[in-house]
Amino acid sequence: MNHEAEVKGIGVGMSDDGSNVPAVILSARDEFLPIVITADQAQAIQLALSGEPFERPLTHDLLVDMITEFGGAIDSVRIDDLADGTFYAKVDAERYEDGEPRKFVFDARPSDAIALSVRVDCPIMVSDSVLDAAGQPPSQFDIEDDEDDFAR
Secondary structure, rough: OOEEEEEEEEEEOOOOOOOOOEEEEEEEOOEEEEOOHHHHHHHHHHHHOOOOOOOOOHHHHHHHHHHOOOOEEEEEEEEEEOOOOOOEEEEOOOOOOOEEEEEEEEEEEEHHHHHHHHHHHOOOEEEHHHHHOOOOHHHHEEEEOOOEEOOO
């Protein structure tokens, strides 16, 4: 079964060597799901969440513009697998050809899928198996004054 997730924000955790590690924090099934991402991906997601416009499109904005221009749409994204500590995602899209929808599924990094989702406001779905393996109770997270700032 899949559960719709909400992006709660970008958090910062500590790696084994004591350095800061950014993570996107999803909320689904009354659990938080932290997914470690790069600093660039954290910035791409945070900028989309803030709604700040740019003079020039960023990579994910460009991809959304191209998909739309070619007559397609992103329907949803899925975080559907976790293997050896790596999350896997899919982007579900469609395009109409001769009045009929044609479905597409693209393999993606979760950070890219989430960055696209926040730009087009489509659902983020997370599987039970991923939540069972990596979901954590919200009480394990320190939420600072701003709800979008997390520390772990």
